[in-house]
Amino acid sequence: MREVAIIGIGITKFGVLWDKSLRDLAVEASIEAINDAKIDHIDSIYIGNYTSGTFIEQEHLAALIADYLGMNPIPSTKIENACASGGVAFKMGFLEVASGSSDIVLVLGVEKMTEVLTPRASYSLSLACDREYEGMNGITFPGLFALVAKRYMYEFGLTRKQLSLVPVKNHKNASKNLKAHFQNLITVEDVENSPLVADPLRLYDCSPVSDGAAAVILMPLELAKNYKNTKPIKISGIGQASDTISIYQRDSLVTFNATIKAAEKAYKMANKEPKDIDIIEVHDCFSIAEICAIEDLGFFPKGKGGEAVEAGLTEIEGKIPVNPSGGLKGKGHPVGATGVAQIVSIVEQLRGEAKENQVKNAKIGLTQNIGGSGSTAIVTILEVI
């Protein structure tokens, strides 16, 4: 396999963007990435999108977006792996370049979620769980992750304050990210006074329904080294894994086996360990998910994630900065865009272009993107060459 680098990034503002269609968002992020990479052609396109069929009544985005980018007849392919669609699309782009089949690939993640009312958005999102054994019984994702949080509190004595500190940190980071959905600071009291969604999860434990798109350009590392782009970022490791579609089938509610297995593969491929990683973006769809993620990725022992957050170890200036971009909670969670947006955020950091959120001396970064209740997980390790 050839080694692969990221040579361009683009991302739209995330949020409730009623003046922009999915087509607008897809084109905006892609053109930004193409301009950033300073390339004059593309060989292939991969698109991560979750469920445009139910959100905007449009499928076949692969062809639609190739067309709206003016890129016919180059091949274009759409990946759907629930909330991990963007991360898995990135892996497909990586494989195409690594295989030697193409030299320059555009990977785009996009979701347009705010054209429907909230119940419809909840319904669309619930299609990523097991509809016959979970969805049909009325459970949606806040309920599923509430079960995780309840069990985690029971097993490890996680406090409400520790949990609340996750969104507090992520809003603080997002407040300095101009592309983020939210720029407002929140307090522990704000989280604890926000409406109860599914006990113990409150509104501010839940990532928002957002519109947005993110894009990256990939190229073989050897070509990238001699390319006019100033700072190619190497893709050192990618691991993907699956777990049961329903959480009731698992031995543990609080350990996400797909994350563990995906991380093992990514660490092995990159020849890295958690202690080598300077910065991570994880999938905090709900605050409890960030705590489980930093444990399952090997940064803290199981059951100790809450204490780590409380001790400030996951802050930008902490031992391992977690979600310096603001994460899904602060930056927003346009589902199909999220995995690619995480990559964009890490590339900004490794290039030293993260402005007020810059982590000092960030040389190696990691992303963790999950689909459903962790039924798909994909972990990527990026580094400065």
Next chain:
Amino acid sequence: MREVAIIGIGITKFGVLWDKSLRDLAVEASIEAINDAKIDHIDSIYIGNYTSGTFIEQEHLAALIADYLGMNPIPSTKIENACASGGVAFKMGFLEVASGSSDIVLVLGVEKMTEVLTPRASYSLSLACDREYEGMNGITFPGLFALVAKRYMYEFGLTRKQLSLVPVKNHKNASKNLKAHFQNLITVEDVENSPLVADPLRLYDCSPVSDGAAAVILMPLELAKNYKNTKPIKISGIGQASDTISIYQRDSLVTFNATIKAAEKAYKMANKEPKDIDIIEVHDCFSIAEICAIEDLGFFPKGKGGEAVEAGLTEIEGKIPVNPSGGLKGKGHPVGATGVAQIVSIVEQLRGEAKENQVKNAKIGLTQNIGGSGSTAIVTILEVI
């Protein structure tokens, strides 16, 4: 890139299968392919499916099917490229093996379409056209392909009889295929007396709404040569291309540029020309599409496809047998399964296992799978080693 072979195939009965869920169909085809390949493990899964979100209110099939196959934690990925989802999923599996990232990959195509009423099925299918410029104006795919047929008749004098002979042939071939949706023979008169759907297309010009699944197992060719499977089939060429999402944007309504471009790539990669090909499976979603396909793939000059059909050149014993399996019209068209099912049919032929439909001395076969109104096209060339 490593060369890649197909070492196992599986396919369910296609049809209105009210006693089988999508899960059942996916598992049945996959297990048949795994048993056929005589393998004891899989490294990765790719799934072609169009719109399970709107057909059965279930997304995240990648995780669901890995789970129902008992294959956690191996990675599983879903591809959506409208009716070309299966063909493009096959390409992703090819890339993963070719890149060296995995040795044994399962590619599955599946669609469950008959749990909804016909208007809902038409709606779901229409999500593959441009919803804002085509769908919102009330046009669905029979209407789009009727425009193609009307224009083709105007430009080249195609007769109603020539068009009718396409489904007549495909039903004849399907009548000897036990897995086909239809086993009944039809006549030119039957086609011409069937209800008008969108002038000039009648009911028997249109492929049916079907349930079904098909699967293949891929392995590096070098490993496959020494493997216990009796007859590995080599993947010689794959080409994918895109065209405008809407047909009104094109210079010609009767030439499918994505098919032409995809075929150019596949022929070049395989170092083959149309005259080298012994047998083809093409995307006859509507009878006019088969005529355009055999021209765009280079088997007959543009405008001469109808005469070729009338002269019997596309029959099993003809110059170039087209859709010996029965095609989408006779075998059925469970959308996401179709591209993989075409591959399965060609492998059966190249192995000499196609029973009553066997084409004599078939050594090299080609498939053409399109999405939407030809907005995605993927062409694959397979050969006996």
